[in-house]
């Protein structure tokens with residue numbers, strides 16, 4: 001973990017702003033904080049120290065929130081190396097996933113004191129810093145005001161461009177590049193199953209045996225939940241490996257994947273919603289939005305679902321699952337899945353909660369109730385190290401394949417026909 005010193009006191013002591021500038025700054029800051037300034041306005045519209053995002057350009061420094069990930073709604077220079085950065089959601093009220101991302105280009109080596117000022121949210125995500133274009137990330141854990149709507153931290157930067165993001169970067173282009181890579185693999189079919197509310201392609205991937213029972217996977221419903229997206233990618237890549245377990249699984253089952261359910265929200269840097277202000281994970285059932293309706297229409301009546309996983313990120317790693325009791329002949333799956341994970345991971349295993357969000361139109365409930373299949377919302381903690389996100393998702397894929405091939409652990413006679421690799 002990366003810790004930097006704070007020079008806040010020193011920087012503030014160097015400030016000699018005029019009363020006028022102070023007044024303008026306060027009013028502008030208040031307007032931004034109250035969400036009065038239109039989010040995503042074209043910039044820069046410089047009024048001296050105060051600039052609207054997504055691009056704020058100062059003499060030797062340039063903040064750029066147009067990198068297609070999170071948002072930067074405005075900036076205020078409070079001192080030579082001291083800045084307040086304003087971060088707004090797409091609308092309100094909203095889930096407090098205070099989501100930001102921008103690049104910072106500097107002509108010189110310098111130390112900056114930055115404050116993230118949120119409207120309609122509090123600080124949530126530790127700043128992830130990359131100075132190699134997003135290849136590697138470190139986090140800043142020493143934050144002043146970490147539990148408030150103004151979070152401050154110090155940052156040493158080298159000349160060049162540094163990425164500062166609430167989570168590692170997975171913008172829409174990154175996610176599409178991943179889809180392109182998977183679609184190019186042998187046996188994988190890519191389908192444009194629909195068009196988002198803003199006209200973006202909704203891409204699905206399928207592989208495994210045609211006309212066999214299908215494992216349904218979805219991801220990308222909530223834009224900031226990048227660790228969930230990374231877990232989904234790792235899970236799918238494991239299913240596609242060329243070992244005995246994965247080959248046997250693909251011979252017995254179909255996999256149907258909607259990797260980016262909410263491309264508009266991801267492209268717009270939204271905290272939660274699609275382009276029409278709807279949480280798409282409250283629209284499975286009503287199907288008022290193209291993003292959910294298209295996926296349902298793509299699979300309904302065409303494939304035969306037998307299990308479902310939906311990948312997300314949240315405060316703590318947890319599996320929200322369909323209940324052990326009820327309709328369906330694989331109700332044992334979520335419990336066995338959790339037990340197998342716990343056997344390997346011990347106290348690092350996710351918790352399991354049955355019946356969470358009962359009665360709400362989340363995907364987990366709709367797939368369970370519609371197809372009488374076991375369903376899991378796979379939630380990855382915001383703070384799990386990336387290596388662990390990857391390795392635990394691989395393990396989860398292996399457990400899923402084994403359980404679906406072998407049947408319930410205590411009833412080996414129910415196993416599918418054929419040789420099951422151990």
Ligand SMILES: [Zn+2]
Pocket residue numbers: 221222225312313
């Ligand atoms: Zn989510």
